[in-house]
Amino acid sequence: MNSIITYLMLYNQYLLKQISQLLLLIAKHIPLKQWAFDDSHSPEYQKFKVDKLPKIFIPETVDYQLLLAYYQHKYGKTVKPIKHKSDNPIYETIVCPRCGAPHQYLYKNNGSKGQYLCKVCNERFNETNIFNRPLSLRCPYCGHILVPKKDRKHFRIHKCTNTKCSYYRQNLSKLPKDVKPSDKHKYKLHYIYREFTIDFFKMDLHALPKQAVSFNFKKFNAHIMGLCLTYHVNLKLSTRQTAHALEEVHGIKVSHTMVANYAMSAAAVIKPFTDTFDYKPANILSADETYIKVKGIKHYVWIIMDACKKSILGYQVSDTRAVGPCILAMRMAFEKFKTFPGKALKFIADGYSAYPLASQQCKLEKGWDFDVTQVIGLTNDDAVSTEFRWVKQVVERLNRTFKSSYRVTCGYGSEDGALYGVSLWVAYYNFLRPHPYNYWKPLNALDALKDAENMPAKWQILIYLGQKTILNMQQTRVV
Structure with missing residues (x-):
């Protein structure tokens, strides 16, 4: 027995020696930091x-009288006033902006060009001096x-x-x-x-929607609304196709305008629940932006998702590709963390400059210190692309999935409609859509949906959970 233990200990030491030699080989011949992309340094x-x-x-002012006393004490000499020429005087109203020395201690440093030099504190100044700011x-x-x-x-x-x-x-x-x-x-x-000039970190991400209604149905009921959402969101039918399917399959005559109103109201109520749900995200996030059309004009959808668990954590709709919506999408995603992971977070994006600029503002305003890894190009020509290409492809596949449901709409009619249309699709993607990644089950299991027998019932339960979330938010704000 003792001989076996001795042999195992010797073999363990041998393995440790081999590992140290391999690490030494890697450190000598394989660079640990490689350029992300050679062309990016052009x-x-x-x-x-x-x-x-x-x-x-931040300029700090001093008192010229204290400086004069200090020079007298240290050097035993007094700083004498300047004898100005009568043809080039300095007006009595001009004083040093740093120490307050009067005009007797000031030179005209560059003649008539407007710069002065203080003999006491050696400060050069003019009318736009930094001590005036x-x-x-x-x-x-x-x-x-x-x-x-x-x-x-x-x-x-x-x-x-x-x-x-x-x-x-x-x-x-x-x-x-x-x-x-x-x-x-x-x-x-x-x-x-x-x-x-705008503080994106003080904007309310969870503002209570104006489109929230009481759902007091006059002609139809909640089940018909669930049917409209099922056809429109799950089966990717347009509002007109949804109205046509309800009439042909169920014998229910609903106008396409009513279908759109149902979708808008449901999205407005479900959105707070989707945005504040505890997704328990992993430390690998992937971000990308894609374009949509609103009244025929190009708009952008920013999406940040959990690359491991596939849930969508942050999203924004904007009319420009500026950095502001990118910051808001990052805020929405990072607030899902109970404790921000810091440098342990791997944030993968493309080569667009809005992401590092947004990360700089996150660190400056909120203390969220993390690195942005940018995967540039379509081929793995460098070590960074080879390592993180799969993360970028996850969000690219998500964009294609979103576009397949968006194309049937022929664009959105308003910016609010685009935002709530995207939020309704995000709720479906995170809570209702079956995923092969999760063995054809939804990404986030809800106990309230276990007893639901069909999809219209699940939509009704999501609306109920959204109403509870809005009620809690209202009570919290009142308190």
Whole structure:
């Protein structure tokens, strides 16, 4: 018995030695960090990258009388006032904005161009001095003050205009040699920071819907409403086809407008339940955006899903492809975590710059610190794409599934209709649709749906759960 234990211990030591040698081989010959995509480091792709946060400079003022006393104590000399020439005087109203020194201690630093130099604190200033501002943004590479350049819909663009900045010099050296000086504006060379003018983290994601009704049916009943939702959502029929099927199969004459009203009201009531449900998500999320048509105009649907459990955690409908809806979709998804996983979270997206910019704002406003892994291209040409391609394909398949149900609608008639149409489909996908991944069962099992005999009954139960959620939200807000 002792000989067997001794042999196993020796064999275990041998295996540990082999593992250490393999790790040493990997560390020497296999790079642990590989470029995500060689083309992404080209200067043509620089405009899609998000720069790091700027330095915030808060000026601190001092008292010139204390400085004069300090110089007298340390050096044993007094700082004498300046004798200005009579033909180039400094007006008595001009004082140093930093230490408050009067005009007797001020130079005209560059003649008549408007810059002054304080002899006491050695501060250069003019009418637009930084000490007249509450704070200033500085370039993290050269410390130069950022200049506001453009105002967009949701943010203001600040730019470092220093031509000696190391960031600018490095990007300038990457340009092809045959680029003309007049074409340099086509490349992103200077440091840029986007200051958001709207706080997307104070918007209410769970606002009570205006379309919520009491469902007091005058002509029909709740079962007929469940039938309308079953044909319209589950079987992917348009509102006109749904009305036609109800008349041909069940002998029920319902107009397509009534079917649309039923769908809108049900979506408005079920949406709070879908958005606040505890999905217990995993630490691998996949994000993507696809387009839809609203009154013939292109709109976008942002979707963030659990790549392991396949549930949709966050979604937004927007008329632009800006970063604001992306932030709201991230908020909706991240609020599903009871404890945010931080760096353990693997967030997979495509190469669109809205995702790293949104992650930067999440870290700045909410402290959600995570890395965005961007899978670029359609083929596995690099280590990142090879490792995370399957995660990106999960949300791509989800987009195709959504599009198959969306195409029959020929687009939406309003932005509210698009939002509630997508939310109704998300509720069906998360709670009612059978999935092969889960052995042809819904992704999230609800105890209330176990005794439901058919799909119209399940829709009625979902509406009941949504009404309970809205009631709890109202009571919470009143308290």
